[in-house]
Amino acid sequence: xxxxxxxxxxxxxxxxxxxxxxxxxxxxxxxxxxxxxxxxxxxxxxxxxxxxxxxxxxxxxxxxxxxxxxxxxxxxxxxxxxxxxxxxxxxxxxxxxxxxxxxxxxxxxxxxxxxxxxxxxxxxxxxxxxxxxxxxxxxxxxxxxxxxxxxxxxxxxxxxxxxxxxxxxxxxxxxxxxxxxxxxxxxxxxxxxxxxxxxxxxxxxxxxxxxxxxxxxxxxxxxxxxxxxxxxxxxxxxxxxxxxxxxxxxxxxxxxxxxxxxxxxxxxxxxxxxxxxxxxxxxxxxxxxxxxxxxxxxxxxxxxxxxxxxxxxxxxxxxxxxxxxxxxxxxxxxxxxxxxxxxxxxxxxxxxxxxxxxxxxxxxxxxxxxxxxxxxxxxxxxxxxxxxxxxxxxxxxxxxxxxxxxxxxxxxxxxxxxxxxxxxxxxxxxxxxxxxxxxxxxxxxxxxxxxxxxx
Amino acid sequence: xxxxxxxxxxxxxxxxxxxxxxxxxxxxxxxxxxxxxxxxxxxxxxxxxxxxxxxxxxxxxxxxxxxxxxxxxxxxxxxxxxxxxxxxxxxxxxxxxxxxxxxxxxxxxxxxxxxxxxxxxxxxxxxxxxxxxxxxxxxxxxxxxxxxxxxxxxxxxxxxxxxxxxxxxxxxxxxxxxxxxxxx
Numbered sequence: 001x002x003x004x005x006x007x008x009x010x011x012x013x014x015x016x017x018x019x020x021x022x023x024x025x026x027x028x029x030x031x032x033x034x035x036x037x038x039x040x041x042x043x044x045x046x047x048x049x050x051x052x053x054x055x056x057x058x059x060x061x062x063x064x065x066x067x068x069x070x071x072x073x074x075x076x077x078x079x080x081x082x083x084x085x086x087x088x089x090x091x092x093x094x095x096x097x098x099x100x101x102x103x104x105x106x107x108x109x110x111x112x113x114x115x116x117x118x119x120x121x122x123x124x125x126x127x128x129x130x131x132x133x134x135x136x137x138x139x140x141x142x143x144x145x146x147x148x149x150x151x152x153x154x155x156x157x158x159x160x161x162x163x164x165x166x167x168x169x170x171x172x173x174x175x176x177x178x179x180x181x182x183x184x185x186x187x188x189x190x191x192x193x194x195x196x197x198x199x200x201x202x203x204x205x206x207x208x209x210x211x212x213x214x215x216x217x218x219x220x221x222x223x224x225x226x227x228x229x230x231x232x233x234x235x236x237x238x239x240x241x242x243x244x245x246x247x248x249x250x251x252x253x254x255x256x257x258x259x260x261x262x263x264x265x266x267x268x269x270x271x272x273x274x275x276x277x278x279x280x281x282x283x284x285x286x287x288x289x290x291x292x293x294x295x296x297x298x299x300x301x302x303x304x305x306x307x308x309x310x311x312x313x314x315x316x317x318x319x320x321x322x323x324x325x326x327x328x329x330x331x332x333x334x335x336x337x338x339x340x341x342x343x344x345x346x347x348x349x350x351x352x353x354x355x356x357x358x359x360x361x362x363x364x365x366x367x368x369x370x371x372x373x374x375x376x377x378x379x380x381x382x383x384x385x386x387x388x389x390x391x392x393x394x395x396x397x398x399x400x401x402x403x404x405x406x407x408x409x410x411x412x413x414x415x416x417x418x419x420x421x422x423x424x425x426x427x428x429x430x431x432x433x434x435x436x437x438x439x440x441x442x443x444x445x446x447x448x449x450x451x452x453x454x455x
Numbered sequence: 456x457x458x459x460x461x462x463x464x465x466x467x468x469x470x471x472x473x474x475x476x477x478x479x480x481x482x483x484x485x486x487x488x489x490x491x492x493x494x495x496x497x498x499x500x501x502x503x504x505x506x507x508x509x510x511x512x513x514x515x516x517x518x519x520x521x522x523x524x525x526x527x528x529x530x531x532x533x534x535x536x537x538x539x540x541x542x543x544x545x546x547x548x549x550x551x552x553x554x555x556x557x558x559x560x561x562x563x564x565x566x567x568x569x570x571x572x573x574x575x576x577x578x579x580x581x582x583x584x585x586x587x588x589x590x591x592x593x594x595x596x597x598x599x600x601x602x603x604x605x606x607x608x609x610x611x612x613x614x615x616x617x618x619x620x621x622x623x624x625x626x627x628x629x630x631x632x633x634x635x636x637x638x639x
Binding site for chain 1: 543580589
């Protein structure tokens with residue numbers, strides 16, 4: 001413990017000192033002794049969570065493919081300790097980027113277990129009953145493994161959005177407990193994930209803060225400049241290509257998440273791989289499944305293992321979040337109309353909704369999309385899309401000046417033909433609208449949204 | 456991967472050393488009012504016994520360890536003499552068998568002969584079908600006392616704990632009685 005709310009020991013506990021508290025230092029993290037070597041970086045979830053709210057998240061996310069409910073929440077909670085953002089860092093709509101540790105520490109998600117396991121099998125699970133006021137606990141010592149249990153009688157929420165006011169955030173508590181598993185004790189920093197207590201309706205533990213980062217970096221060292229880093233994964237047929245930096249010339253390994261459930265936590269490995277330092281290629285083993293891949297260079301040091309990178313193991317590029325580009329010019333409201341979005345370009349998730357805001361009330365307009373970006377004068381605004389234009393249905397701006405399009409990849413024009421959303425391809429969306437009071441052209445446009453489709 | 460290596464004395468000692476500095480758990484954030492409302496009683500007394508048991512449960516799994524502490528003293532709710540066994544998860548049966556549980560109060564806090572304030576609630580199942588008086592919020596339910604010039608002081612545990620700041624035992628007792636009366 002580097003700082004404390006408690007009276008400093010050894011000062012003599014007299015009444016005169018009762019209200020004497022030491023000043024808080026910037027670092028308040030603590031450790032419990034020990035660390036997890038490369039062979040203990042695996043974690044699995046035994047999904048025996050019994051309350052409906054523990055397990056009712058059915059929102060697919062491309063950065064956590066194929067897992068839902070409690071398993072997805074716990075995966076997110078653990079992955080927050082990764083050295084670098086997990087893929088593009090997305091997946092938590094509340095607390096921002098996932099993967100913030102900055103240490104020579106990275107975990108390996110190994111899917112679901114078939115039992116609660118022993119006290120050093122590195123499995124998360126629910127335990128029956130309750131211990132009033134205790135939400136969850138980690139069993140250690142840590143160097144040969146751990147086990148994390150979540151009490152059944154707690155009203156858990158598995159996200160991905162805010163949990164209810166009477167629910168405890170499973171993702172945040174998983175992040176806290178995994179912090180114990182990797183060697184951290186509690187922190188006196190009230191904003192840290194490792195703060196000892198948390199109330200219901202609070203998601204703040206999902207995101208580690210600078211005090212937590214200082215703690216994990218003290219145990220494992222700050223991420224080394226020679227640590228392998230994955231920056232992308234591409235699947236072609238049965239072959240995986242991992243790109244990044246600082247791979248060894250020979251003796252590299254690619255670690256995969258196991259397919260299905262069970263196993264003993266041991267990652268599925270392809271070993272003995274050579275590299276030019278930035279690329280690794282291997283055949284995908286039959287027992288590998290959707291999850292994370294990691295690269296272990298020819299080193300057993302903490303710094304020898306890369307960041308985990310999510311993959312479906314399906315052909316196509318990684319998913320990246322859509323992005324706004326181009327500009328919009330003021331309309332008759334005096335403000336420009338702008339696009340925003342929720343969801344992703346993931347065909348599997350099928351969750352993209354585009355909204356145009358800042359429209360004059362009641363005006364008619366259309367969303368349209370095409371293949372290429374441009375930026376040329378068009379009416380009172382700019383044309384930001386060209387090539388293969390597809391126009392969607394006319395709609396009228398709602399009160400408040402908004403128009404919305406739910407993009408459904410399973411229905412026309414997105415499911416086939418020239419307007420089809422195809423994995424690996426990019427489409428660009430814009431909104432055109434009439435605005436007779438906004439200038440001589442009588443129409444205007446929004447800015448634009450670029451969406452690259454993925455699995 | 457190497458699994459199931461026996462817990463060695465060194466590791467156990469290391470863990471206990473760590474636990475001596477902290478209790479490690481995520482517990483519900485409770486103030487004193489909430490703690491008294493949610494518990495059956497608070498006892499101030501001396502730890503006169505300690506026992507660790509192991510349960511291997513068909514559903515909850517193997518290697519469930521629980522520590523029973525026997526506390527002899529008086530109730531802070533009604534003042535009556537009391538000897539009660541309070542229980543928390545974790546502990547070591549012997550050097551080779553046990554588990555350090557992140558929620559357990561520290562070894563330093565649970566030494567035989569310590570005077571403590573303990574909040575507890577009867578619980579039908581603490582896991583593994585163990586029915587017991589749970590030390591409420593585990594390390595968040597146990598507070599050590601020290602003798603000061605003007606009487607006994609209960610040591611606060613900081614932000615997020617039911618007893619946040621150090622407080623005279625009698626003042627804490629008065630406050631607990633008040634809350635308990637309002638609870639009725």
